[in-house]
Amino acid sequence: MNNLLNKAGSKVLLMGNEAIARGFIEAGGGFAAAYPGTPSTEIVETLAEVAPLLGIHVEWSVNEKVALESAYGASISNVRALAAMKHVGLNVAADALASISYTGVRAGLVVISAEDPSMWSSQNEQDNRYYGMLTYTPVLDPSDPQEAKDLTKTAFELSEKLSHPILMVPTTRVSHTRSNVILDKVTPPKAKGNFAKENSRFGLVPANSRNLRDKLINKWNIIKDSFEKFEPYNRIENEEKDKIAIISSGSSYQYVKEVNEEVGNYRLIKISTPYPLPRKFILKGLEDVEKILVVEELEPIVENQLKNIVNEEGLSIKIEGKSYVGYSGEMTLERARKAVREFLGLSIEQPLTKKLDIKLPERPPSFCPGCPHRATFYSLKRAVNSLMLKPIYSGDIGCYSLGINSPYDEQDIILEMGGSIGIANGLAHVSENQVPIAIIGDSTFYHAGIPGLINAIYNKSPILVLVLDNRTTGMTGEQPDPSSGLTAVGEETKVIDIAKVAEGVGVEKIIVFDPFNIKESTNMLKEALSYVVKEKKPAVAIAKKACALNAVRIANKIHIEIPIYQVLENKCTACGICYNAFACPAIFVKEDKKAWIEPSLCTGCGVCAETCPYDAIKPVKIIDKRWDSVWQ
Secondary structure (H helix, E strand, O other), rough: OOHHHHOOEEEEEHHHHHHHHHHHHHHOEEEEEOOOOOOHHHHHHHHHHHHHHHOOOEEOHHHHHHHHHHHHHHHHOOOOOOEEEEEEEEHHHHHHHHHHHOOOOOOOEEEEEOOOOOOOOOOOOOOOOOHHHHOOOOOOOOOOHHHEEEEEHHHHHHHHHOOEEEEEOHHHHHHEEEEEEEEEOOOOOOOOOOOOOOHHHHHHHHHHHHHHHHHHHHHHHHHHHHOOOOOOEEEEOOOOOOOEEEEEEOOHHHHHHHHHHHOOOEEEEEEEEEEEOOOOHHHHHHEEEEEEEEEOOOOOOOHHHHHHHHHHOOOOEEEEEEHOOOOOOOOOHHHHHHHHHHOOOOOOOOOOOOOOOOOOOOOOOOOOOOHHHHHHHHHHHHHHHHOOOOEEEEEEHHHHHHHOOOOOOOOEEEEOOOOHHHHHHHHHHOOOOOOOOOEEEEEHHHHHHHHHHHHHHOOOOOOEEEEEEEEEEEOOOOOOOOOOEEOOOOOEEEOHHHHHHHHHHHOOOOEOOOOOHHHHHHHHHHHHHHHHHHHOOOEEEEEOOOOHHHHHHHHHHHHOOOOOEEEEOOOOOOOOHHHHOOOOEEEEEEOOOOEEEEOOOOOOHHHHHHHOOOOOOEEEOOOOOOOHHHOO
16 A cells, blocks of 8 residues: 555655645545646645545646636535645646635645746746735745645645635755655545535625725734744744844755754754744744844745844844845755855855766757657658748747757747747747747647637637647656546546647647658648648647657556667668657667667667668567557
């Protein structure tokens, strides 16, 4: 059984996201929804594994807005609910969050926004604590997996007590760190409830909203008071020390604590409630303090609130923060050490972590061997070049973002989820002699691409929308999406056909092709592009092939031997097409410039054989007749 369900008192090794999932279970949560996004994905992924055992509802929603709306619907029906997303996902869900603060909730509602300082897997590193300030939503910031679990459980209790949503903002270093977590008692889940009508509260027409706004302002004072006694999550360490203090929150606290022990154990104020900052608790921590350093990642949320409190109280305390810590990138031990030592006027010691003084060869990220996206980009470039077009490639968020790299160079713009089609719409109406091509994945199309497609039809935008349908949310770990025919818990469900969606909104030219058939793909893409240029209308092209990782997984499961391809030495002319233009990472170049396929990397897609003009690539053995079925 999954160790997430171990008995109370057990000490188990959990990732931060798994710990959050356990906190949800301990709180008796009955509904969890999310859209996959690193570093948040494992929360709902973990809950999906145990949902059938617990009798709770867990889902992958089509986007974060729907996930939060769905969780809200459960909450106001008296079922504790969680919505999880990565930080940029909260932008999508912000419309709902801003209004939920007005209506409040019934059962506990916790929103997890996993932050990504240093942008390890994101397009920006925005600080979503600002959303707490914008929407009157209290923010919790755990410092490690144990606290992530405990705070999740506490957040549900607090949300229910206050009838208000709670926002929790674990960073990548909390979400993806593994450590021992001591489990508490599980509250039996409540997965069913009833909605009691109360339209003066839940119907946000202006007359109701004006009244609810006043109530929200009054409630906020109660919310602020609830954080004044929030031990052990907020605490003062080394309280006997005076004159100098350090305040920190979230994962930054762990680094600061270690550095503080090195420099003499100054007073350390630990904060897990960065917004609203508990005023009375802070003032207690500032007693007999002359100067204080605030160590927090990204924006000065705690620092600015602290300055306001000190100013309003008329205290003469010198407050430093971002001038030492900086505004960008995640906190590290060395950054914390440098900031604290500079603040204290101590010499900066050499980093404890030694760095190798050698230049390693670059290895840019690449499509997996057998990835159908590689074949699609290859055929698209051939089609564009054949028609002598001037393309503008409007890209999107997904594995196919790697198309920005050479030799493809087919992502000129990448902004945000679903942006490819909307941006292409604008390009189409102002660009001269250029053809906008929007490139989007199936999961992203469902997430935020459909409105852009409707807009293109409505506004007669001559663009090609190229949907790369590998029937999974591949970039975040192969989560099922509406193309897959599976739910989050593995139940069969209706497949949402992208071609039918396009037809339903009025697209007149739709082509569906197998990207592994290079000749057919190139010709069909030429046909679609010619239609866009001549008819001045949008067209949709759908490259339909399973993710290579899924195909190989299925093949291994049902005992289909993966066919390995080889290069025939006597036929290879060292033209370089397979390793330079097609650029499969399973194909290496030998000293004589001829190609060689590494058997352990080959996934048997066979597209390299299609690209070879000299028929020099062949399978080693006769291919199992069932092989094609795993790619469907």
